[in-house]
Amino acid sequence: MVDGAVIYKKKDRTAYITLNRPEALNALNREASEALTAAMVDFRDDPEVWVAILTGAGDRAFCAGADIKDMAPRLLWDDATPAPRRSTQPSFSSPEFELWKPVIAAVHGYALGAGAELALACDMIVAADTTQFGIVEGRLGYIAAGAVVHRLPRQIPLKLAMEMILTSKHVGAEEGYRVGLFNEVVPREELMAAAERLANTILACSPIVVQACKQGIMVGLESPLRVAHPVNYELMDRVATSEDVQEGISAFLEKREPRWKGR
Numbered sequence: 001m002v003d004g005a006v007i008y009k010k011k012d013r014t015a016y017i018t019l020n021r022p023e024a025l026n027a028l029n030r031e032a033s034e035a036l037t038a039a040m041v042d043f044r045d046d047p048e049v050w051v052a053i054l055t056g057a058g059d060r061a062f063c064a065g066a067d068i069k070d071m072a073p074r075l076l077w078d079d080a081t082p083a084p085r086r087s088t089q090p091s092f093s094s095p096e097f098e099l100w101k102p103v104i105a106a107v108h109g110y111a112l113g114a115g116a117e118l119a120l121a122c123d124m125i126v127a128a129d130t131t132q133f134g135i136v137e138g139r140l141g142y143i144a145a146g147a148v149v150h151r152l153p154r155q156i157p158l159k160l161a162m163e164m165i166l167t168s169k170h171v172g173a174e175e176g177y178r179v180g181l182f183n184e185v186v187p188r189e190e191l192m193a194a195a196e197r198l199a200n201t202i203l204a205c206s207p208i209v210v211q212a213c214k215q216g217i218m219v220g221l222e223s224p225l226r227v228a229h230p231v232n233y234e235l236m237d238r239v240a241t242s243e244d245v246q247e248g249i250s251a252f253l254e255k256r257e258p259r260w261k262g263r
Contacts, residue, residue, distance in 0.1 A: 005032035007057070008039040013207075014199050015043045015052040022058025028114045029067035033091060036118075040092040044099050047262060050207040051199045054122060055106035056115075059188065062107040063115025065136065093121040095147045100211040100218075100235060102202055106195035108188055112136050112170070120151045123214065125181065126195045127173045128188040133181065134170035154221070156181050206244040207262040212236045 007018040017039045019026040028036075043052050056062040090096035093114075105119040108128035113136050119125050127133075135148055143149070153161040156179045163169055176182045186194045202210060212235035220228035239245060243261050251258035 004035070005029065006035035006039055008035075008042070010046075010049050013048070013050045013203050014196070015039075015046075015049045017043070017052055017054045019054075019056040019063050022056075022060065024067060025061035025064035025110055026056040026058070026115070027064050027067040028118075032067075037091050037097075040097070040099065040103075044101060050101060050210070050262060051202050052101065052103045053106055053192075053195045053199060054103055054118065055192065055195070056108070059109065059130075061110035061115070062105070062131070063112075063118055064110040065113030065115055068140070093117045093147070095150075097121075100215045101207075102210060102214060104195050104198055106191050107131050107133070107182075108191055117148045117151075120148055120155065124183045124198060125176075126184045126186065126191065126198060127176060127182040128191045129173045129185055130188050131173040131176065131182075131185075132170045133172075133176055134168060135165045136168040136170075138166065138168045206239075206242075206248060206258070206260050208235065208242050208244050209239055212239050 005019070005021050007016075007020045009016050017036065019028075019032060019036070021027060021029075021032060026032075040052075043049055092099075102124070103122040105122035105125045106128075107119050107125055109130050109132065111119050111131060111133045113134075116133055116135055119133070135152065137143060149165060152165060155161075160179055164171060171179075171181065173182065173185045177185045183198070184194055212233065215235045216228075216233050219233060220231070222228075223231075243263050244258075247258050247260065
């Protein structure tokens with residue numbers, strides 16, 4: 001599917017979602033935001049695809065942030081001009097968007113503002129050596145959306161998160177890797193191959209187990225360990241009676257690769 005601002009395609013068990021506004025550094029306007037969310041909803045609801053890779057077209061940026069010209073009418077309003085209505089569908093970067101399948105961000109060039117928020121909403125980040133990552137909304141007099149002020153301190157040390165958010169500091173690829181923000185840093189020309197390699201490693205595992213583990217991790221993070229551990233997670237309960245658990249045991253005993261069904 002090509003929806004102008006977003007390219008969405010599927011190959012085998014992997015979905016590829018590409019922000020496609022390279023002339024605007026893949027900045028998110030309303031069209032791109034809605035198309036991205038639509039692609040993520042389709043990925044979430046399609047039982048035949050099990051992992052997604054999110055990236056940006058061109059060589060200059062993964063996503064340089066929100067399209068300020070497009071966003072301005074929603075911010076510059078007064079009593080005589082009511083604020084435009086927001087969509088009732090939570091965006092991909094919203095904490096309300098429930099997605100248990102793994103998403104890998106393949107990031108290069110500028111990943112700033114809304115672009116950084118998209119990457120933080122993903123489960124893993126593979127970064128090109130050209131990456132510049134930053135939460136820059138403070139310089140616009142705006143608060144970062146997408147729960148970034150809560151996500152970033154959960155993913156890197158608190159003091160660095162505070163510095164990045166309160167100063168709008170950019171972080172390069174090597175520093176991002178050093179503090180645990182990125183899973184891997186590779187040359188730009190190797191970025192998609194590295195992301196696909198990580199996706200294929202995930203696909204070697206049972207998709208129902210992968211999704212159950214993600215659900216347990218993300219929901220469990222909201223509670224202390226002694227509270228999170230005994231909770232009955234929906235997907236974890238399904239694993240014990242799944243066809244995949246039978247297939248995994250059979251494949252091990254028969255010394256062959258498992259043929260996962262995702263159920």
